[in-house]
Amino acid sequence: MKKIVILTGAGMSAESGIKTFRGTDGLWEGHDIMEVASPEGYVANPELVLSFYNQRRKQLLGAAPNKAHFNLVQLEKNYDVEIITQNVDDLHERAGSTNVTHLHGELLKVQSSIDETIILDWKKDLVIGDFCSKNSQLRPYIVWFGEMVPMLEKAAKKVEKADILALIGTSMQVYPAAGLIDAVNLNTPIYFIDPNPAVSKSDFQNLSIIKEVASAGTNTLIRYLKDKNL
DSSP states (O other): OOEEEEEEOHHHHGGGTOOOSOOTTSEETTEEHHHHSSHHHHHHOHHHHHHHHHHHHHHHHTOOOOHHHHHHHHHTTTSEEEEEESOOSOHHHHHTOSOEEESSEEEEEEEESSOTTOEEEOOSOOOTTOBOTTSOBEEEEEOOTTSOOTTHHHHHHHHHTOSEEEEESOOSOSTTGGGGGGGSOTTOOEEEEOSSOSOOTTTSTTEEEEOSOHHHHHHHHHHHHHHTTO
């Protein structure tokens, strides 16, 4: 069974009503990125940061997987599917995908501020005074700017083993995640699904661009794989 590794970004969840990470103005839901997605921002105003993620968590709990998520589940019937996502939502899992690696953390989890191995499932508001078992404030389980991406090495090893690589709804502009494509083997076919792709066919060998949103693009991908008997 061939291995398909799929890297997904904000465009994957956009059709579920989950807003993209940031707009062209550099803001995320009206906030400067560094105010709500950096260790410095958290130290400067922890109440603001916790409130921000509480709102994102509520938004996520009211959302549902879209057609693109379910299309990737269907691929598991014929392929060994590994999903690496830059998204912090759980829509892949709710759709039924069985092998998902989250590069940037998960909204529905929190972690200890002093012991990164203490990670808890969390669906309610997180407030000042919510402590872990070591009496330390819990924080969002999110990889902020300036922090190490603990799952990056694991993700790169998955990409190295891919027989097929698909990129869906990601700008491929945010590092270090964008560098994962460099780990793919030279002859591995690459499919890039995005209505406004930030790459061209000349950028990578064996690259096919599908200029569609995630739901339509994954339909096209499934058809391509079938037609090419991949």
